[in-house]
Amino acid sequence: MKNRIKELREERGLTQEEFARLxxxxxxxxxxxxxxxxxxxxxxxxxxxxxxxxxxEEVFIFE
Amino acid sequence: xxxxIEKRTDSKFIGAGVLAILFTIHGIVELVNKTNAYWVGFGLxxxxxxxxxYLLNKTxxxxxxxxxxxxxxxxxxxxxxxxxxxxxxxxxLLNFMIQSNYIVVESxxxxxxxxxIVIPIKFGSYLICKYKY
Numbered sequence: 001m002k003n004r005i006k007e008l009r010e011e012r013g014l015t016q017e018e019f020a021r022l023x024x025x026x027x028x029x030x031x032x033x034x035x036x037x038x039x040x041x042x043x044x045x046x047x048x049x050x051x052x053x054x055x056x057e058e059v060f061i062f063e
Numbered sequence: 064x065x066x067x068i069e070k071r072t073d074s075k076f077i078g079a080g081v082l083a084i085l086f087t088i089h090g091i092v093e094l095v096n097k098t099n100a101y102w103v104g105f106g107l108x109x110x111x112x113x114x115x116x117y118l119l120n121k122t123x124x125x126x127x128x129x130x131x132x133x134x135x136x137x138x139x140x141x142x143x144x145x146x147x148x149x150x151x152x153x154x155x156l157l158n159f160m161i162q163s164n165y166i167v168v169e170s171x172x173x174x175x176x177x178x179x180i181v182i183p184i185k186f187g188s189y190l191i192c193k194y195k196y
Binding site for chain 2 (some may be wrong): 017024045
């Protein structure tokens with residue numbers, strides 16, 4: 001599953017570490033998410049879309 | 064809907080601490096039994112402690128990294144499954160070799176072999192899963 005996390009994070013001027021703190025997770029998880037190596041749980045996906053103030057479908061590209 | 068989930072310490076920290084204790088006990092047992100291998104236990108215990116202090120130092124500015132998150136739990140689960148499958152394969156292979164008299168081992172030696180095989184299998188599968196996810 002592709003996502004726009006890196007693009008949206010950079011748009012908001014957040015570092016990976018700051019973003020990880022907002023999500024209460026580790027920086028490694030953010031790196032994996034951005035590379036598309038790891039698909040988040042529905043809870044984490046919901047948290048991410050809430051941080052970006054977008055719908056899940058706008059952040060994650062379901063193919 | 065927001066429910067506070069209790070944070071659990073990262074298994075790397077717990078693992079390093081547990082290994083340090085285990086290898087210290089191993090070293091003490093070997094020392095009491097007056098075998099020459101006691102330094103292996105103490106050496107590995109020292110390495111585990113160094114790794115633990117390295118992890119603590121690395122995460123001192125970001126305490127969030129000291130706790131488990133869903134990806135770490137996922138990796139732990141996947142690597143446990145993988146190491147179990149590999150270990151099962153090793154047991155089947157050893158069983159075949161012993162039954163066909165290809166190797167002859169005492170049960171105590173066999174347990175020692177298994178003990179020293181489990182650690183690299185577990186560590187290797189963890190690294191593979193970490194790289195993959």
